[in-house]
Amino acid sequence: MTIGIVSTGIYLPQNKMTSRELAALSNIPEDIIRQKMGIYEKSIPGEHDHTVQMGIWAAQDALKKAHIEPKDIDVVIYMGEEHKEYPLWTASIKMQEELGAVNAWAFDVQLRCGTTIMALKVAKSLMAADNSINTILIAGGYRNVDFINYSNPRTRFMYNLAAGGGAILLQKNYVKNQLLEADIMTDGSFSEDVVVPVGGTKTPLTPFHLTERLYQLDVLDPIGMKERLEQKSLSNFLKVIRSSLSKSGYSEEQLSYLAMLHMKRSAHDYILAELCLQPEQSIYLQDYGHIGQIDQILSLQLALEQNRIQAGDIVTFVSAGIGYVWGAITIRWG
Numbered sequence: 001m002t003i004g005i006v007s008t009g010i011y012l013p014q015n016k017m018t019s020r021e022l023a024a025l026s027n028i029p030e031d032i033i034r035q036k037m038g039i040y041e042k043s044i045p046g047e048h049d050h051t052v053q054m055g056i057w058a059a060q061d062a063l064k065k066a067h068i069e070p071k072d073i074d075v076v077i078y079m080g081e082e083h084k085e086y087p088l089w090t091a092s093i094k095m096q097e098e099l100g101a102v103n104a105w106a107f108d109v110q111l112r113c114g115t116t117i118m119a120l121k122v123a124k125s126l127m128a129a130d131n132s133i134n135t136i137l138i139a140g141g142y143r144n145v146d147f148i149n150y151s152n153p154r155t156r157f158m159y160n161l162a163a164g165g166g167a168i169l170l171q172k173n174y175v176k177n178q179l180l181e182a183d184i185m186t187d188g189s190f191s192e193d194v195v196v197p198v199g200g201t202k203t204p205l206t207p208f209h210l211t212e213r214l215y216q217l218d219v220l221d222p223i224g225m226k227e228r229l230e231q232k233s234l235s236n237f238l239k240v241i242r243s244s245l246s247k248s249g250y251s252e253e254q255l256s257y258l259a260m261l262h263m264k265r266s267a268h269d270y271i272l273a274e275l276c277l278q279p280e281q282s283i284y285l286q287d288y289g290h291i292g293q294i295d296q297i298l299s300l301q302l303a304l305e306q307n308r309i310q311a312g313d314i315v316t317f318v319s320a321g322i323g324y325v326w327g328a329i330t331i332r333w334g
Helices: 019-026 030-035 051-066 091-099 115-129 153-158 207-211 222-247 265-274 292-305
Strands: 003-011 016-018 041-043 075-078 105-108 135-142 164-172 178-186 255-260 314-321 325-332
Touching (some): 003 051, 003 115, 003 178, 003 292, 016 019, 051 091, 075 091, 075 115, 091 105, 115 164, 115 292, 115 325, 222 255, 222 325, 255 265, 255 292, 292 314
Parallel strands (some): 075 105, 075 135, 255 314
Antiparallel strands (some): 003 164, 016 041, 135 164, 178 325, 314 325
16 A cells, blocks of 8 residues: 655745844844844735635645545645634634535644644554545644744744645555655653743733733743753754654665755754755755744645656655654655
């Protein structure tokens, strides 16, 4: 049995924040934002760019490309963010309804910016375990940029957060673009380092929290987190990439393209160098920002549009997310 990627879909808001605008908001020199943080511009949500809605638009894009009818979808998996139209809501069922996937059942999954890779692993397992599941749509949106306070230096590493939607359509026994093996690591020692500190059951939201701009992402122990994370993060990136390739029957020397999340430029370049990859074997998302778990789908779609991926190429998605999670999954393209 094979599981193949039939198509992908992307939705990007028309609104942009430029490096100049970000510099003015953060009081960081523009050349630092462009060269070190790697942000030339990024997508930000407009009035109608709600989280789940962006996922629906991306899913419609994927379905159109694949010439697949929504009624032929067996399962809809929402892999977008918890920050969405309503605070308590099953987003996948809304997506199912809006898309017309009348024969599907639906559920949500969440692993921060590692969700797409986890959702692909879950989808593959579902297809292997259930003979009635032949087509799965994975889709979602992201706009955690709403939680960024550009005057808070503790969250500087998240100033690249952006907005958009992405989708992947999978089919069982589809002979092209075979989904291979994943590797995922989580480290609970970082589980409460990056949070929105108010608005949950521990500290219910009050008008004071809103006026004082406390209902935003923050880092509770910035010095400790930096010291601990720098020791692990880049090595864990490499570990999950190599493990995913090995589980799939390939070595890192056979890797053709790495679909990587947006991060600071030096870290991106370090990962490529350690894997002996050339710059053209990945795309640095300096004109998009970090759209959470959508980054890998965007990178793949851009690479296909630019003819950077050919039939027979080995492609690996890699991600990391607060919590902390690192994940990778490998695809044999074509």
